[in-house]
Amino acid sequence: MDKPPTIADVAKLAGVHKATASRALNQRTSGQVNAATARRVLQAAKRLNYQPNAVARSLSTNRSATVGVLIPDLTNPLFPLIVRGIEDALGPSGYTALLANTDNDPDRAEARFDTLLSRRVDGFLIATARREDPLVVRAHEQGIPVVLVNRSTDDPLFPVVTGDDAAGVAAAVGYLTGLGHERLAHLSGPPAMSTGVVRARAFRQSAPAGSPVVDCDAYSDDAGAAAARRLLDEHPGVTAILAGNDMIALGALQVLRERGLRCPEDVSLIGFNDMRFVDQLVPPLTTVHVPHHRLGAEAARLLLDQLDRPGEPAKTVSLPLHLVVRGSTAAPR
Amino acid sequence: MDKPPTIADVAKLAGVHKATASRALNQRTSGQVNAATARRVLQAAKRLNYQPNAVARSLSTNRSATVGVLIPDLTNPLFPLIVRGIEDALGPSGYTALLANTDNDPDRAEARFDTLLSRRVDGFLIATARREDPLVVRAHEQGIPVVLVNRSTDDPLFPVVTGDDAAGVAAAVGYLTGLGHERLAHLSGPPAMSTGVVRARAFRQSAPAGSPVVDCDAYSDDAGAAAARRLLDEHPGVTAILAGNDMIALGALQVLRERGLRCPEDVSLIGFNDMRFVDQLVPPLTTVHVPHHRLGAEAARLLLDQLDRPGEPAKTVSLPLHLVVRGSTAAPR
DNA sequence: CTGAAAGCGCTTACAG
DNA sequence: CTGAAAGCGCTTACAG
Numbered sequence: 001m002d003k004p005p006t007i008a009d010v011a012k013l014a015g016v017h018k019a020t021a022s023r024a025l026n027q028r029t030s031g032q033v034n035a036a037t038a039r040r041v042l043q044a045a046k047r048l049n050y051q052p053n054a055v056a057r058s059l060s061t062n063r064s065a066t067v068g069v070l071i072p073d074l075t076n077p078l079f080p081l082i083v084r085g086i087e088d089a090l091g092p093s094g095y096t097a098l099l100a101n102t103d104n105d106p107d108r109a110e111a112r113f114d115t116l117l118s119r120r121v122d123g124f125l126i127a128t129a130r131r132e133d134p135l136v137v138r139a140h141e142q143g144i145p146v147v148l149v150n151r152s153t154d155d156p157l158f159p160v161v162t163g164d165d166a167a168g169v170a171a172a173v174g175y176l177t178g179l180g181h182e183r184l185a186h187l188s189g190p191p192a193m194s195t196g197v198v199r200a201r202a203f204r205q206s207a208p209a210g211s212p213v214v215d216c217d218a219y220s221d222d223a224g225a226a227a228a229r230r231l232l233d234e235h236p237g238v239t240a241i242l243a244g245n246d247m248i249a250l251g252a253l254q255v256l257r258e259r260g261l262r263c264p265e266d267v268s269l270i271g272f273n274d275m276r277f278v279d280q281l282v283p284p285l286t287t288v289h290v291p292h293h294r295l296g297a298e299a300a301r302l303l304l305d306q307l308d309r310p311g312e313p314a315k316t317v318s319l320p321l322h323l324v325v326r327g328s329t330a331a332p333r
Numbered sequence: 334m335d336k337p338p339t340i341a342d343v344a345k346l347a348g349v350h351k352a353t354a355s356r357a358l359n360q361r362t363s364g365q366v367n368a369a370t371a372r373r374v375l376q377a378a379k380r381l382n383y384q385p386n387a388v389a390r391s392l393s394t395n396r397s398a399t400v401g402v403l404i405p406d407l408t409n410p411l412f413p414l415i416v417r418g419i420e421d422a423l424g425p426s427g428y429t430a431l432l433a434n435t436d437n438d439p440d441r442a443e444a445r446f447d448t449l450l451s452r453r454v455d456g457f458l459i460a461t462a463r464r465e466d467p468l469v470v471r472a473h474e475q476g477i478p479v480v481l482v483n484r485s486t487d488d489p490l491f492p493v494v495t496g497d498d499a500a501g502v503a504a505a506v507g508y509l510t511g512l513g514h515e516r517l518a519h520l521s522g523p524p525a526m527s528t529g530v531v532r533a534r535a536f537r538q539s540a541p542a543g544s545p546v547v548d549c550d551a552y553s554d555d556a557g558a559a560a561a562r563r564l565l566d567e568h569p570g571v572t573a574i575l576a577g578n579d580m581i582a583l584g585a586l587q588v589l590r591e592r593g594l595r596c597p598e599d600v601s602l603i604g605f606n607d608m609r610f611v612d613q614l615v616p617p618l619t620t621v622h623v624p625h626h627r628l629g630a631e632a633a634r635l636l637l638d639q640l641d642r643p644g645e646p647a648k649t650v651s652l653p654l655h656l657v658v659r660g661s662t663a664a665p666r
Numbered sequence: 667c668t669g670a671a672a673g674c675g676c677t678t679a680c681a682g
Numbered sequence: 683c684t685g686a687a688a689g690c691g692c693t694t695a696c697a698g
Contacts, residue, residue, distance in 0.1 A: 389675035
């Protein structure tokens with residue numbers, strides 16, 4: 001119940017000045033102090049159960065050992081994986097992630113960004129980027145260290161860690177055509193997001209010329225269902241659908257059922273992400289696996305690099321994806 | 334790129350002392366300053382785009398406006414809901430949640446707890462409690478404000494927010510017996526957790542005397558599958574299973590398939606939690622719905638209460654649950 | 667190798 | 683109603 005011990009308490013118990021105690025206690029400076037003295041300080045700290053006050057340290061060093069993480073919504077199963085990747089990579093360096101959900105709302109994102117700034121985060125990991133993102137531009141103007149993860153901006157203002165979507169789409173399309181499908185379609189993600197356009201572009205390049213592409217408003221099952229209805233109305237002969245992501249695939253699956261089309265017998269379906277539980281659907285979903293945990297971990301490492309050595313040339317990382325074949329795909333009849 | 338403005342900059346621009354600027358800027362103390370002066374300060378702050386430094390404020394007020402949140406694993410779909418509930422309830426008060434994953438490892442939990450303490454969180458929300466939890470005891474001894482959420486300890490050292498598990502189990506069992514089932518069984522959660530024993534106890538009270546209960550080692554599909562195998566080996570005549578949670582139900586469902594038992598025709602199955610996507614399984618899972626978002630929000634509010642008025646009598650909250658009937662249950666044949 | 671001092675950016679009794 | 687001062691708990695040039 002009493003106040004936790006301060007460095008002054010440790011110094012007094014060890015019989016040294018608190019500056020000396022500080023040096024002894026810090027990895028980086030402990031070499032500056034006599035070994036025997038250092039030992040006394042460490043003992044004193046242990047006896048008092050001393051825990052340095054991170055708030056005070058932040059104020060004096062002007063670094064909070066904290067990074068802001070902007071995600072759309074923790075409740076979307078992709079992001080917990082990314083966040084754990086981030087935390088697992090940050091942990092060993094003593095950094096803590098401060099999470100903020102934007103709900104895909106730019107105003108909310110801006111507000112969260114500001115409160116994170118007022119908490120003096122050392123940098124940001126942004127998983128909410130739109131292709132033209134005023135927040136990202138602002139961060140760049142203010143010279144704040146940032147790494148983009150999962151989604152990118154058109155203008156590459158910062159290092160980015162994404163999956164190799166183009167290759168993933170090519171693999172999916174190749175698998176479908178290899179099965180003998182000729183009438184493919186793509187239910188593409190929102191055009192305001194890099195993942196939406198990159199996957200759509202890759203689809204156009206690898207699928208038979210003229211294969212239909214229908215945009216979804218959002219990465220949601222509802223948007224996917226709406227798009228699937230439009231697609232099937234206009235192109236009833238489609239035998240295989242590549243969805244912009246798994247949520248869209250879920251919506252499409254529901255529409256197939258609605259219309260009495262069997263999957264995969266009548267229409268094959270491929271998702272994107274390999275999110276949790278899609279292997280438990282009926283049929284189990286064939287999808288492109290994205291290593292979200294690694295995405296987060298790589299992004300965190302890149303940010304840590306920036307923080308350690310500002311001004312170093314910033315890498316950009318594209319992680320390989322692979323197709324996971326399950327039950328929602330088959331040769332056309 | 335230049336340093337962000339401080340309150341001294343604001344004060345200078347407004348032509349007042351920084352103490353006055355501080356008073357004007359803070360809700361609670363703005364009444365102490367002349368209205369016109371206050372207006373000048375606010376204008377100056379706006380012109381400079383002044384954002385108070387939360388770190389400096391924390392050091393001087395000895396409050397960080399930050400709470401530590403201990404969860405087992407963000408990757409388990411229950412917890413993002415709880416966490417969002419917490420964040421949504423904390424937000425309006427200006428508090429930020431600091432998340433820590435314990436992976437159900439007591440040592441990790443202790444380490445996380447300590448680093449959160451060193452960041453001077455004002456209190457904790459603990460979703461990782463075991464029935465006998467040394468960490469909870471320690472928090473209590475140190476007089477730190479804590480609210481337990483989802484799981485409780487045997488010794489009620491702190492306010493707790495949980496679902497009304499007993500009622501939920503009673504509803505599930507009642508529904509099953511109402512359908513005509515007489516040979517029920519329970520695959521119970523880990524006995525080290527309150528949810529495990531509370532649900533098992535309620536099952537014993539509401540199910541026909543002698544109905545078998547098999548413990549699972551963990552709330553996982555693997556543990557659920559193992560337990561289901563043991564159950565079916567010893568009690569092949571069972572016609573309805575109540576699982577300790579949805580993950581256990583998933584494991585059980587898999588074992589039913591393994592053994593060529595149809596669900597719900599041969600065996601009815603009920604889960605617990607109503608986690609995301611269980612409505613998309615085949616068959617869609619009948620389960621007891623737990624309002625995880627509200628659980629988190631209520632717990633956060635209780636903690637905020639404690640923080641506002643320390644020493645107030647602490648409430649304990651038990652939220653009502655309801656059975657969601659879907660396709661995994663039917664009358665016995 | 668160690669100490670004395672200043673400073674990080676706020677807040678808050680204490681005077682007036 | 684406002685200012686001057688002290689203090690929160692650290693770190694880090696600067697001397698010696």
